[in-house]
Amino acid sequence: MKTMIELEEALEMVLANIQLVETESVSIADAYGRVLAQDVRSKIDMPPFARSPLDGYTYRATEAASKALNLKVINEIPAGFPSKQIIGVDEASKIFTGAPIPPGANCVVRMEDTEQEGNQVTIFRPVRPGSNIVPKGEEIKEGDILLERGFCLTPPAIGLIAAVGVNQVEVFRRPRVGLLSTGSELMDVGESLNPGKIYNSNSYTLRGMLRQAGFEVEVIPTVSDQIEDTLAALEKLTEADVVITTGGASVGEYDIMRQALTQFGCEMLFWKLNLKPGTPASVGQKGKQFFFSLSGNPAAAMVTFELLVRPILFKLAGHAAYKAKEFQVRMANSFEKSGKQRRFLRAQAVFKDGVIWADLASAQGSGILRSMIGSHLLVDVPANHGSVKVGELLAARWIVD
Numbered sequence: 001m002k003t004m005i006e007l008e009e010a011l012e013m014v015l016a017n018i019q020l021v022e023t024e025s026v027s028i029a030d031a032y033g034r035v036l037a038q039d040v041r042s043k044i045d046m047p048p049f050a051r052s053p054l055d056g057y058t059y060r061a062t063e064a065a066s067k068a069l070n071l072k073v074i075n076e077i078p079a080g081f082p083s084k085q086i087i088g089v090d091e092a093s094k095i096f097t098g099a100p101i102p103p104g105a106n107c108v109v110r111m112e113d114t115e116q117e118g119n120q121v122t123i124f125r126p127v128r129p130g131s132n133i134v135p136k137g138e139e140i141k142e143g144d145i146l147l148e149r150g151f152c153l154t155p156p157a158i159g160l161i162a163a164v165g166v167n168q169v170e171v172f173r174r175p176r177v178g179l180l181s182t183g184s185e186l187m188d189v190g191e192s193l194n195p196g197k198i199y200n201s202n203s204y205t206l207r208g209m210l211r212q213a214g215f216e217v218e219v220i221p222t223v224s225d226q227i228e229d230t231l232a233a234l235e236k237l238t239e240a241d242v243v244i245t246t247g248g249a250s251v252g253e254y255d256i257m258r259q260a261l262t263q264f265g266c267e268m269l270f271w272k273l274n275l276k277p278g279t280p281a282s283v284g285q286k287g288k289q290f291f292f293s294l295s296g297n298p299a300a301a302m303v304t305f306e307l308l309v310r311p312i313l314f315k316l317a318g319h320a321a322y323k324a325k326e327f328q329v330r331m332a333n334s335f336e337k338s339g340k341q342r343r344f345l346r347a348q349a350v351f352k353d354g355v356i357w358a359d360l361a362s363a364q365g366s367g368i369l370r371s372m373i374g375s376h377l378l379v380d381v382p383a384n385h386g387s388v389k390v391g392e393l394l395a396a397r398w399i400v401d
């Protein structure tokens, strides 16, 4: 088993073994946040006919500009009611926004530039041929690919699918993720705290991150640092595509997670990432199931979820955009304790003078969950960087929310 590897190597190693989850057909009304497993191609033009963008009059304009025109109004065309009556040279139809342009007409003049008396309309400002006509297929042409496989469906995307009349789409099944927090010191919320114990918070932070990302989550009650208890808990998660554990990841006698995963039948792909926080992470594979053992330290668990687990879960879930992108930020504070390992610092993003400034959370300890509140960024400080200076440019990535 490899140990102390770079984040990118760890990602590549796991991503290479990932198989996407199966697909299913869902109604578009239930497809918000789901990931498309098909390209969506339009079978129609949108709009399906040339239409008026205004309330006004439609007629047959000529290039010759004239001061005012008097035309005979032959009918009214509301939206939804196409007219087959051909517009003659001195004729017009009263037309409303969204209504189809009738045959023979080639322009629309807005209501405000006209006056109708009886069946005669005076057009004070004649327009040129083609004015105010939305052409058929202006937005979408028949055969256009509107959305590609791997796209995560947002409200406008669902609206677009509806606009071309599609009611069912093929999407990837939501991945099922099992969560297990280990540690003999852990108690559940609602119980009164015994000496030497702390409340389990990791199950709650990770459950929220997973739900926000659109996954199905099953949370197992906390277990002690005993291998037997951990094995029994893992047995309950055989339906999960991915299992995330926290705690017991490091080097002490009670850090039993790697041993438990091995006994459970996992092949361990690596142990330890060359970064902080979250160094003692490991990943195991058993058939199609992946097991992420993360540090029990609450902030470290969240950061490792962002850096390592999220891209892999997103790939599994079918997302085309599963890789995190880095961009430059300017440091608003200094940081002395950079050290030999690559380090990800939690920071608030502040826009000032056209740049994103990274305003560091005041405490950066692996156990300090409060540092995640209001933090938008993980600033990527390279190994052996030395102290970080105010005003320095560094790479960073968003913490997804």
Ligand SMILES: Nc1nc2c(c(=O)[nH]1)N[C@H]1C(S)=C(S)[C@@H](COP(=O)(O)OP(=O)(O)OC[C@H]3O[C@@H](n4cnc5c(N)ncnc54)[C@H](O)[C@@H]3O)O[C@H]1N2
Pocket: 181, 182, 183, 185, 186, 198, 199, 200, 201, 202, 203, 246, 247, 248, 249, 250, 251, 252, 255, 277, 278, 279, 280, 294, 295, 296, 297, 298, 300, 366, 367
């Ligand atoms: N001798 C060494 N000791 C440690 C090393 C090392 O290299 N040599 N690594 C340190 C680093 S780095 C980390 S990170 C931690 C990781 O420890 P574990 O993953 O084994 O986690 P635990 O010891 O179980 O817990 C760490 C910390 O977090 C608290 N915790 C655990 N689970 C929860 C939870 N569900 N909710 C809230 N808080 C939790 C736990 O009580 C501990 O305080 O190891 C270092 N040690």
Ligand code: MOO
Pocket: 275, 276, 277, 278, 279, 280, 295, 297, 300, 366
């Ligand atoms: O790798 Mo640990 O999360 O720094 O304390």
